Amino acid sequence: MGPIELLGESFRFPFIQHALAVVVPLALVSGLVGVFINLRGLEFVSDGLTHAVFPGLAAGYVIAGNPGLLPGALVAALVATVFLTYLARAGLSSDTATAITLSGMFGLGVLIVSGTGGITTSIETLLFGHLFTVSIAEAGLAALACGLAALLLVVSYRAQVFTAFDGEGAQGAGYRSMTTNITLNLAIALVVVSASIAVGNLLVLALLIVPGAAARLIARRFSTMVLLSVAIAVVASVVGILVAVVLSFSVDVPIPGGATVALMFVAVYLVTLTLRVRK
Amino acid sequence: MTYFDRALVAIALAGALSGLAGTFILLRRRVLLVQALTHATFPGAVVAVLLGLSVQLGALSASVLILVLLILIGRARPAILQAATGVLLTAGFAVGILLQAMNPEVPLRLDAYLFGSVLASTSTDIVVLGTVLGGTVLVLIVFGRRLEFYLFDHVGYQVSGMRPWRAELVLLAMTVATVVATMPALGALLTISLIAAPAAAAKELTSTLRGMVVIAPVLAVCAGIVGLLLSRWWGLAAGASVAVVACLIYVGAALSARIRARA
Numbered sequence: 001m002g003p004i005e006l007l008g009e010s011f012r013f014p015f016i017q018h019a020l021a022v023v024v025p026l027a028l029v030s031g032l033v034g035v036f037i038n039l040r041g042l043e044f045v046s047d048g049l050t051h052a053v054f055p056g057l058a059a060g061y062v063i064a065g066n067p068g069l070l071p072g073a074l075v076a077a078l079v080a081t082v083f084l085t086y087l088a089r090a091g092l093s094s095d096t097a098t099a100i101t102l103s104g105m106f107g108l109g110v111l112i113v114s115g116t117g118g119i120t121t122s123i124e125t126l127l128f129g130h131l132f133t134v135s136i137a138e139a140g141l142a143a144l145a146c147g148l149a150a151l152l153l154v155v156s157y158r159a160q161v162f163t164a165f166d167g168e169g170a171q172g173a174g175y176r177s178m179t180t181n182i183t184l185n186l187a188i189a190l191v192v193v194s195a196s197i198a199v200g201n202l203l204v205l206a207l208l209i210v211p212g213a214a215a216r217l218i219a220r221r222f223s224t225m226v227l228l229s230v231a232i233a234v235v236a237s238v239v240g241i242l243v244a245v246v247l248s249f250s251v252d253v254p255i256p257g258g259a260t261v262a263l264m265f266v267a268v269y270l271v272t273l274t275l276r277v278r279k
Numbered sequence: 280m281t282y283f284d285r286a287l288v289a290i291a292l293a294g295a296l297s298g299l300a301g302t303f304i305l306l307r308r309r310v311l312l313v314q315a316l317t318h319a320t321f322p323g324a325v326v327a328v329l330l331g332l333s334v335q336l337g338a339l340s341a342s343v344l345i346l347v348l349l350i351l352i353g354r355a356r357p358a359i360l361q362a363a364t365g366v367l368l369t370a371g372f373a374v375g376i377l378l379q380a381m382n383p384e385v386p387l388r389l390d391a392y393l394f395g396s397v398l399a400s401t402s403t404d405i406v407v408l409g410t411v412l413g414g415t416v417l418v419l420i421v422f423g424r425r426l427e428f429y430l431f432d433h434v435g436y437q438v439s440g441m442r443p444w445r446a447e448l449v450l451l452a453m454t455v456a457t458v459v460a461t462m463p464a465l466g467a468l469l470t471i472s473l474i475a476a477p478a479a480a481a482k483e484l485t486s487t488l489r490g491m492v493v494i495a496p497v498l499a500v501c502a503g504i505v506g507l508l509l510s511r512w513w514g515l516a517a518g519a520s521v522a523v524v525a526c527l528i529y530v531g532a533a534l535s536a537r538i539r540a541r542a
Contacts, residue, residue: 041361043361043362043364043365044314044364044365046365047314047365047368051468087533092533093308093310095308095310095311096305096310096475096479098310099310099311099313099471099472099474099475099476100472100475100476100479100529101526102471103468103471103472103475103476103522103525103526104472104476104522104523104525104526104527104529106468106469106519106522107469107472107518107519107520107521107523107526108519108523109519110394110516110519110522111515111516111520113516114514114515114519115513115514124389124390127393128376202369202372203369203372203373203376205365205368205369206366206369206370206373209362209365209366210366212362213359213362213363213365213366217359251381253380253381253383254380255377255380255381256376256377256380258373258376259373259374259376259377259380260373260377262369262370262372262373263370263373263374263377265366265369266366266369266370266373269366273359273363277355
């Protein structure tokens, strides 16, 4: 079977259907979140949040197994957001505040894991994802997380757009910056939960920042940027999965889908960057 | 020396080094760069192991490559530097994971790479840490005043005829050497804690560079040793306890600074 037929056939495999079912909603939401991350320069803060959510995932898993992941991550995201806001008010530069929050909370996550012992393998899957072995229950959980994230963004859409373009104006118009930030960070945390199942906690960042950054390089209007960002995320995810499948069959070792999906996002960014520089 | 003694020596040296270098990294606002370096050295380490070279050598080459890339991007388009750093950081991780998956025979332990293996510190690790620490102290004795001038008065430094690129080069070399020497102990994910938290804590407690250069290494060494002892006591992961203690020290320093400001 040549690579082309393999691609056509591959959509029939249930494990690829499951992977697509996890990745497509994830891409839709991360494309949308990515626009706000880029416009507000929150790339490093997002990196901090993905790490900071980890102890929540670990504690949630220890307490209640898979169903515990979502509430655990949300609590951790809330704690991290409050902590980051406090550090910013205390006058610490945002990169240092993020570094301290992320490494402290990540260390806490590892401590929780090492203290309970025996669940190391499940933690490794959270760190690296397991795109091709997701169960139906996990796909449902991921979709639920994405749905909630989309809901948060839709409800706060006006506040988010206003804050992204004119933070002070938004505050003057009566939008509370703390509420807006917490809503955005919770949406990011929900994406991280879903993405931890799919591509793993360590590669989430590509999904969060590339679509927005790449779309920003091309688009001139906000609406175009949103559409492009979502489209880039969906295309890169689906192509990433197919690359993993083709590569796995051709080198005859199982290739982690998360890595190829993340690399496809990186490739998209590099292509848009070169296009932009040439113009 | 038992393995635990070696671990204590390694973490004390790593603490002194991270505290010293961290002070300058913090003041030069290069924390994000350190995060990118620690993450993106992964493929370098995998390639080095594939070629039969030392992990540190691979990490060092990858660091230099990433540094050059980021400096070029920062010069050409400063506006996208943060996004580009983030992309590069994940790209490094993804390439590393892919390389490892394609070469399952590579004997690189992933958890040791991510979280470090301070309890398995070898005498080579200690020698590397000691050398880099000695070099850093020497550089600070010779160039310390000039670096201080550069950090606190960019313009004055340039106007008085000194070349900024030299100061930058010294700071970047110090950053890379610290990251590469500390990573075996604390890994790609926790190294940043010992570099950022004690320096930030020192900044809360003093307002002079001279004070920070003393307080930050002391706090970092304390974080390392207390973290290791607690981890043995409670049977927890060693690197992670060090990271958590370092961050708690920052929280304590920040709180005490607030209380003193109010009193």
